[in-house]
Amino acid sequence: xxxxxxxxxxxxxxxxxxxxxxxxxxxxxxxxxxxxxxxxxxxxxxxxxxxxxxxxxxxxxxxxxxxxxxxxxxxxxxxxxxxxxxxxxxxxxxxxxxxxxxxxxxxxxxxxxxxxxxxxxxxxxxxxxxxxxxxxxxxxxxxxxxxxxxxxxxxxxxxxxxxxxxxxxxxxxxxxxxxxxxxxxxxxxxxxxxxxxxxxxxxxxxxxxxxxxxxxxxxxxxxxxxxxxxxxxxxxxxxxxxxxxxxxxxxxxxxxxxxxxxxxxxxxxxxxxxxxxxxxxxxxxxxxxxxxxxxxxxxxxxxxxxxxxxxxxxxxxxxxxxxxxxxxxxxxxxxxxxxxxxxxxxxxxxxxxxxxxxxxxxxxxxxxxxxxxxxxxxxxxxxxxxxxxxxxx
Numbered sequence: 001x002x003x004x005x006x007x008x009x010x011x012x013x014x015x016x017x018x019x020x021x022x023x024x025x026x027x028x029x030x031x032x033x034x035x036x037x038x039x040x041x042x043x044x045x046x047x048x049x050x051x052x053x054x055x056x057x058x059x060x061x062x063x064x065x066x067x068x069x070x071x072x073x074x075x076x077x078x079x080x081x082x083x084x085x086x087x088x089x090x091x092x093x094x095x096x097x098x099x100x101x102x103x104x105x106x107x108x109x110x111x112x113x114x115x116x117x118x119x120x121x122x123x124x125x126x127x128x129x130x131x132x133x134x135x136x137x138x139x140x141x142x143x144x145x146x147x148x149x150x151x152x153x154x155x156x157x158x159x160x161x162x163x164x165x166x167x168x169x170x171x172x173x174x175x176x177x178x179x180x181x182x183x184x185x186x187x188x189x190x191x192x193x194x195x196x197x198x199x200x201x202x203x204x205x206x207x208x209x210x211x212x213x214x215x216x217x218x219x220x221x222x223x224x225x226x227x228x229x230x231x232x233x234x235x236x237x238x239x240x241x242x243x244x245x246x247x248x249x250x251x252x253x254x255x256x257x258x259x260x261x262x263x264x265x266x267x268x269x270x271x272x273x274x275x276x277x278x279x280x281x282x283x284x285x286x287x288x289x290x291x292x293x294x295x296x297x298x299x300x301x302x303x304x305x306x307x308x309x310x311x312x313x314x315x316x317x318x319x320x321x322x323x324x325x326x327x328x329x330x331x332x333x334x335x336x337x338x339x340x341x342x343x344x345x346x347x348x349x350x351x352x353x354x355x356x357x358x359x360x361x362x363x364x365x366x367x368x369x370x371x372x373x374x375x376x377x378x379x380x381x382x383x384x385x386x387x388x389x390x391x392x393x
Contacts, residue, residue: 012042014093018079021089023048025075028109029211030055032064034374035106036332039092062333081212085186086201087112096120104230104256105370108209111227112185115205119176122154123299125292126228126253127171128246129163129238130271137163137239137271140263142170144236147289149175152299156180156232158224159193159200163238163246168196172203178231181208182224183216223377225249226256234259234296236286240274247274248383250283255369259296261286335363335371336380340391343381347388 015021027048028038033055041051041058052069059067082089090096091110098120101107113120125148127141145155145167155171157164159179171177179200183189185208188197200206209227210220225248229235235253237260240246250260261284265272279285284295293299338357342348354368372389375381382392 012039012093014091014097015048015089020048021091022072022075022079023052024091024110025078026070026072027051027055029070029074029078031067031070032059034377035109036370036374038109040332061330078211081184081186082112085112085114085212087114087185087212088117090117090120090207098231100124100233101227101230104226105366106226106373107230108227111207111209112212113205113207114185114201116176116203117205119154119178119205120207120231122176123152124154124156124178124232125296126156126232126235126249127163127167127238128157128228128235128240128249130240130244130246131160131162131164132271133162133166133239134269134271137263137265138166141166141238144238144286144289144292145170145177146174148292149173149177151289151293154178154204156228158182158221158228159189159197159206161190161192165193165196167238168200168204172199177204179204179206180224180227180231181206181210181216182220184208184210184212184214186212187215189216219377219379221245222248226252226373229253229258230256232258234261234292236292237262237275237278237283239263239265239271240278241270242273242277244274247278250274250278251387259284261292261295263287332371335361335368336375339368339371339375340380343389343391345390345393347384347390350383350387350389353389 015024027033027041042048045051045054055069056067089110090113092102092107096117127145129137129141141163148155149171154176155167156178157167159168159181168177168179177200179197181187185206188194197206209223225245229249229252235250235258237246237250253260260278262275262278263286264279265275267276286292338361342353342356350372354365357363357368358365372381376383379392382390384390
C-alpha cells in the first residue's frame, strides 16, 4: 500500500436490497458523477441514499446550478432490463467482485454479468488484436486460445471482429471465455457474432458496465478495454496497427501493472506494427502458449486473489474501498484544473505532465493517472499515439 492511498474507517458495503441497488445505479448514472466521484461520495456519506441527498448541494458548491440526480425511474428501468435479460448486478465490495479488477485505478462500482460468474475468479488471459486480422493472425489467435484453454486459463476479449472472435470461439472449445461488451450486456455487436454471444452466455460469461439496452458508441470502447486488461493477469496482443484499440488496451494493462506480451509480425505488415513496437519497448515475445505460461506462470500457480472462488473465502474476495485517493471533490476539481491548464492543442507527453504536476503539487503518479483517465473518458482531453495528451481541437 503506497502512501497516497488510504483505508477508510468504515468499508463501503455492497447493496443488500433492491432499493440499495437502485440507489447505487442512480448515483453512478447521475450527471457529472464518474467512478472516482462515486466512490468519494460513498466514502464521505456512507450510503448511496445519503450521497444522492447531498449531491445537489455538492454540485451547487462546484458551481452547477439546478442540479438533479438521476431519476428513480431511470434506475428502475435499468434494473428491470437486466432482470429480463437474465443479467446479475455484481457490485464493489461483494464476494462476487473480482479482486484483480478492484485493484485498477478506476474499477467500475458495479457491472452486469450473464453466464458463469465463477469465471471472474479463474486465472484469466486477455487475447486482443486487429479487427481486420490477417490469415496468419487468426490462426495464431486460435492456436493460442486453444492451448491456453487446455492449460486451464480463461480467455477474455471484446467480442469484436477478427482476433476477438477467433479467440472466443477457440476458447469455448477447450476451456472458458469472457466477453466484455462495449454496450449493454444484452446488445450484441457486431451482429454477426450473435450466435457466438449466445454460446458465451451459456458456456462462458458476458459482462458490461453499461446499462442494458445501450448501443455501443465509439466513446464506450476505451472504457471496455480497461476492463479487459483489468480482469486479466496478462494481455497478449496478436496483431495491432499503430493507432489501434489493442494498443490502448496494452497501455491500460501496463498502467494496471499487468504483463504485456506480443506476437511478432513482418515489418512491412501494418497490422504487425503495434506488436513489433511493443516488443521493441520491452513486451515479451510470444510464439505459443508455452511462452505465455513461462512468462506469467501456470494457471494452478495463480495468486490467491484471482484463483479463489467466493465460496472459498468471501472476506478475501470482497474488495475494500481502500484504493480510493483521499481527496475531496473540491480537491479533485482543483487537480483537474491543474491538468487542463498544462494542456493545449499542442500535444504533451503524459510522463512529462505527471512529473510536472507531481513536482509542483507533491502528488504521486497513482493519484494523477486515474484523473487523466476520467478526463479522457469525459472527452476533456485526447490521447494520441506515442503517449501524448492534448485538449480536444
